[in-house]
Amino acid sequence: MFIGNAFGHGSSSGGSDTGLDIPAISHGEMAIISEYRSSISMLASRAADTNESFRRVLNYAEIQYSYCLWGRMPGSVTDEESPFNQCAHAYLAATKAVLLAMREMPREATAAGEIISAIDAEMAGRGLAFITCQFSGEAFNTANIVKPSWSKVPLHPASMASLTGLAAMLGLAILTLPRRFLRPKAQSSE
Secondary structure, eight states: OOOSSGGGGOOTTOSOOOSOEEOOOOHHHHHHHHHHHHHHHHHHHTOSSOOHHHHHHHHHHHHHHHHTGGGTSTTTTTOTTSTTHHHHHHHHHHHHHHHHHHTTSTTTHHHHHHHHHHHHHHHHHHTOTTOOOTTTTOOEETTOOOOOOGGGGGGOHHHHHHHHHHHHHHHHHHHHSOHHHHSOOOOOOO
C-alpha cells in the first residue's frame, strides 16, 4: 500500500530509511490537501479495516503535523521559503498517502473517493496541478521526522513575526497571572 522505493530520490531530512516510504507531493497538491486535512484525518481515525502500514503512516502524518506547529505558521504550505515548508510537505504527503489507502478500504472507499474527487476538481479549477517547489520531488519515510528549519526563522519575516507575537502573548499572560497562582499558599496552623 505505502511501501515502495520512492525514497530513493533522496531526502534532506537525513536519518534512517527503514520505515515506510511516502511518495512526494507537489506544492499545488499541498494547497488543496491542507484544506481537506481535518476531514481526511477524521475519516482515517474512524477507519475500521486498517493494517500496520496504514496506522504507521497515519501516525507519522500526525507527528509531522505537530512538529510543523499544527499548520499555524504563516506560509508553511504556500511559501517555499518558509522554514516550515519542508515539514509541511512531509505531513501533507503522509495525509495524501492515507487518503489514497482509504480509497482501497471497503467501508471508507466511498467517502475517500468523494474527497479525492473534490481535491481533483479544485486542483483543476485553481490550476494547481503543475505547481512545484524545491521540496516537490522529495519523498519521505516514516523513520525520518522532518523538523522545521529553526535557523531560518529569523530570516523569514512572517515566521519571525508570528513566533515573536506568540512569545509576547505568553510573557504577558505570565506577568498578568495573579500572584496567588505563582506562589504557594501559606498553611494555616488551625
